[in-house]
């Protein structure tokens with residue numbers, strides 16, 4: 404089973420609107436790896452997934468999935484992948500079991516084999532009890548789990564999941580996570596997942612690429628990325644804006660190993676040990692008579708991470 408993905412200088416410009424959704428993107432996913440593309444709305448995640456799953460052509464560049472060229476050998480690619488995309492076509496009048504049996508038939512299973520496979524998959528995604536219910540009556544979480552089961556019918560070497568847990572409640576999200584981990588560890592399935600949730604990528608992926616505005620802006624293991632961005636964020640708002648330059652300067656020089664940046668009226672400080680550093684921040688503010696309206700300690704959001712990474716990009720370009 405060759406579960407590798409190799410993407411080289413891939414670009415996509417939509418004729419309609421002239422949007423360059425993917426800009427010269429290159430990356431590799433190793434066989435058996437759990438890889439996540441993390442990015443906000445409109446970053447280009449779905450476009451890349453559509454190209455890799457042969458549903459759309461790239462404008463330039465090459466992509467190989469499971470050893471086959473997505474442009475020249477789309478049928479071979481399709482035979483080796485499973486894809487749970489954002490808009491999947493399931494018939495709401497069929498039951499979960501019927502839909503799975505139909506999918507098995509599409510993939511060339513005989514009747515008996517198809518029934519057995521459907522039974523097995525219903526159990527895996529915990530839908531056995533809802534097997535005889537019409538899909539139209541499934542909850543959002545059940546639909547996602549059925550989508551997942553449908554992609555697994557033919558035991559694909561590579562699984563593409565486009566935002567598989569968007570809109571799910573926490574318990575259903577956990578159930579999907581569990582299943583994905585199991586598939587990756589026990590069956591060695593290569594998983595390519597897109598998400599807007601930092602927590603999801605962090606929990607599941609061996610490696611993450613952060614994508615923004617069609618470009619990969621950072622890649623690494625969750626640990627490497629977190630080390631780069633700091634695991635905690637202190638955000639403070641000086642009263643009436645204060646003397647921002649002075650405050651920024653004092654914090655930068657007073658805090659070792661912290662990144663201090665400005666975001667509108669706030670000052671953001673990325674640190675490793677937030678609680679300890681919060682005390683130090685308070686000491687500096689007090690000593691220098693800087694009044695603040697608000698000070699908060701939290702985990703960085705995706706927005707904060709982009710701001711930091713794109714800010715770093717600018718700095719290194721200027722050097």
Ligand SMILES: Nc1ncnc2c1ncn2[C@@H]1O[C@H](COP(=O)(O)OP(=O)(O)OP(=O)(O)O)[C@@H](O)[C@H]1O
Nearest residue numbers: 417419420422424443444445446447448449450451
């Ligand atoms: N068929 C299309 N025609 C024209 N522009 C498109 C088309 N599909 C996507 N785009 C544009 O390409 C860009 C990337 O969209 P894409 O759907 O790949 O982003 P995404 O990261 O998957 O976002 P989301 O998380 O919202 O799904 C956006 O600016 C989008 O408006």
